[in-house]
Amino acid sequence: MISGAEMMVKCLQEEGVQMTFGYPGAVICPFYDYLSQSEIRHVLVRSEQNAAHEASGYARTSGKAGVCIATSGPGATNLITGLATAYMDSIPLIAITGQVNSELLGRDVFQEADVTGACESFTKHSYLVKNTEDIPRVFKEAFHIATTGRPGPVLIDVPVDTQNRKVKEFIYPDKPRILGYKPRTQGHAIQIKKALEAIAAAKRPVICCGGGVVLAGAREEMVAFAQNSGLPVVSTMMGFGVIPMDSNLYIGMIGSHGKPFANRVMNESDLIILCGARVGDRAVSAPSLLEAHAKIIHIDIDPAEIGKNLSVDVPIVGDIKKVLAELAAQVQKTSCDEWISTVLEYKNSYIPRGEPRDDFVEPRAFVRDLSAMMEEEAILTADVGQNQIWAANNFNVKEGRFLTSGGMGTMGYALPAAIGAKLAKPHRQVVAICGDGSFQMSMCELATLCQEQANVKLIVFCNGRLGMVSEIQDRLYGGRHTATVLQGDPDFVQLVRAYGIRAERVHSNAQAKELAKEMLASDKPFVLVCEVDPATPSI
Numbered sequence: 453m454i455s456g457a458e459m460m461v462k463c464l465q466e467e468g469v470q471m472t473f474g475y476p477g478a479v480i481c482p483f484y485d486y487l488s489q490s491e492i493r494h495v496l497v498r499s500e501q502n503a504a505h506e507a508s509g510y511a512r513t514s515g516k517a518g519v520c521i522a523t524s525g526p527g528a529t530n531l532i533t534g535l536a537t538a539y540m541d542s543i544p545l546i547a548i549t550g551q552v553n554s555e556l557l558g559r560d561v562f563q564e565a566d567v568t569g570a571c572e573s574f575t576k577h578s579y580l581v582k583n584t585e586d587i588p589r590v591f592k593e594a595f596h597i598a599t600t601g602r603p604g605p606v607l608i609d610v611p612v613d614t615q616n617r618k619v620k621e622f623i624y625p626d627k628p629r630i631l632g633y634k635p636r637t638q639g640h641a642i643q644i645k646k647a648l649e650a651i652a653a654a655k656r657p658v659i660c661c662g663g664g665v666v667l668a669g670a671r672e673e674m675v676a677f678a679q680n681s682g683l684p685v686v687s688t689m690m691g692f693g694v695i696p697m698d699s700n701l702y703i704g705m706i707g708s709h710g711k712p713f714a715n716r717v718m719n720e721s722d723l724i725i726l727c728g729a730r731v732g733d734r735a736v737s738a739p740s741l742l743e744a745h746a747k748i749i750h751i752d753i754d755p756a757e758i759g760k761n762l763s764v765d766v767p768i769v770g771d772i773k774k775v776l777a778e779l780a781a782q783v784q785k786t787s788c789d790e791w792i793s794t795v796l797e798y799k800n801s802y803i804p805r806g807e808p809r810d811d812f813v814e815p816r817a818f819v820r821d822l823s824a825m826m827e828e829e830a831i832l833t834a835d836v837g838q839n840q841i842w843a844a845n846n847f848n849v850k851e852g853r854f855l856t857s858g859g860m861g862t863m864g865y866a867l868p869a870a871i872g873a874k875l876a877k878p879h880r881q882v883v884a885i886c887g888d889g890s891f892q893m894s895m896c897e898l899a900t901l902c903q904e905q906a907n908v909k910l911i912v913f914c915n916g917r918l919g920m921v922s923e924i925q926d927r928l929y930g931g932r933h934t935a936t937v938l939q940g941d942p943d944f945v946q947l948v949r950a951y952g953i954r955a956e957r958v959h960s961n962a963q964a965k966e967l968a969k970e971m972l973a974s975d976k977p978f979v980l981v982c983e984v985d986p987a988t989p990s991i
Contacts, residue, residue: 476521477563524551578609602757636770654788689856700796751768852881
């Protein structure tokens with residue numbers, strides 16, 4: 453005989469899971485008891501939301517589904533923001549939650565919450581498992597759904613009696629059998645042919661690289677397509693770093709906080725090849741303007757995204773890795789030499805903003821210095837707010853990764869995501885950047901960092917403001933800074949040192965640059981608190 457809780461652990465082992473992130477509670481204890489007897493590593497977080505963020509950083513870095521765990525009621529509801537964050541950025545997660553006894557469901561008993569109902573709009577699928585016999589099938593389906601097609605989080609809610617009940621045997625399915633779920637991976641040959649014809653006819657073509665390219669592991673295929681065609685490449689925030697940022701093929705990040713010359717290239721093009729991009733409002737604020745002057749090719753694994761925000765002339769549904777490989781193999785070198793020269797002129801004439809200062813740390817200049825110091829395969833995580841824009845516009849991703857919350861814009865993401873990324877790739881350099889506002893949303897994870905001995909470096913840009921909102925108030929609300937001035941903040945250096953982590957405060961770019969060298973050379977966690985002028989803009 454075997455219990456449901458033991459089967460849950462065996463399911464994870466069958467899927468090759470090596471690490472989980474979670475926070476226990478009474479009704480998930482049966483599962484935790486068997487998890488402790490397995491070789492699967494468990495990372496104890498300090499808040500359930502951060503379990504999802506750490507699983508997200510792990511998934512995005514390892515290429516595997518991340519697994520997060522919580523108990524019922526507030527444990528499960530705390531997980532919700534993390535799941536919504538993963539859903540918006542198409543990150544494959546498996547969320548396992550304990551639930552009250554199935555006979556008590558609907559009776560508002562202690563720590564009962566309808567988490568499957570609450571998460572319906574931002575999970576790819578969810579299960580409430582009332583029959584112990586269903587556990588192997590549910591786990592097999594959940595991992596398949598989370599990692600195929602457009603990736604996303606899948607929730608498995610398991611009542612405590614389902615975990616405790618025993619059945620005769622454990623048989624894990626060899627493959628999932630899900631009626632109606634068959635994601636298309638091969639791009640249609642006729643549509644690919646139409647795309648190639650449109651590229652050949654274009655005078656001012658541009659490729660827009662989105663986060664789908666990163667998720668599909670299609671970096672080599674995108675580089676080959678850009679090189680073989682000679683087309684310039686812009687990116688969304690979630691898609692940059694695919695093309696080496698110092699390459700002549702790469703122009704810059706588009707959007708409301710992107711590079712002005714990259715937006716200009718988009719606006720002057722007559723053909724836009726959207727690759728795994730959602731066309732969200734932050735990237736393209738006025739889709740109708742693009743439709744008016746450019747033909748649109750849109751490649752995406754999710755047919756629901758094509759045409760949702762922008763009219764499309766040539767839709768291609770399929771795995772972008774396969775589609776880009778086909779395009780790279782068949783495309784002809786562009787003859788748009790004048791257009792390429794113009795695009796490079798736009799890029800090369802741009803003067804980066806932000807000069808080093810000796811009274812404050814100028815964050816844009818410092819991020820450029822930091823980028824030059826970091827290793828080729830380094831991973832940078834950025835939080836949300838001004839620090840995200842400073843990082844995105846000034847960090848040069850080489851062979852590494854840039855991780856941030858793009859779609860949901862969730863504050864507090866950077867530190868837990870960095871921990872997950874470091875645990876996935878222990879030998880890579882991992883640095884997190886956040887503001888003093890976002891740091892306070894997840895600084896409890898410093899304890900997790902210490903517990904796991906994760907050598908993560910953290911930079912806190914401290915300007916005493918919720919900077920991005922403060923900028924909006926300056927622009928639209930007459931400079932009335934309502935609830936955006938941070939008062940009562942702790943001494944971050946002393947707080948971090950209380951965890952046994954080295955922390956230093958700097959007040960100039962020269963100091964910041966010198967201590968950054970020391971920080972990156974250290975084999976232990978390090979927090980660098982940078983005092984920033986509150987008047988420093990995001991771009």
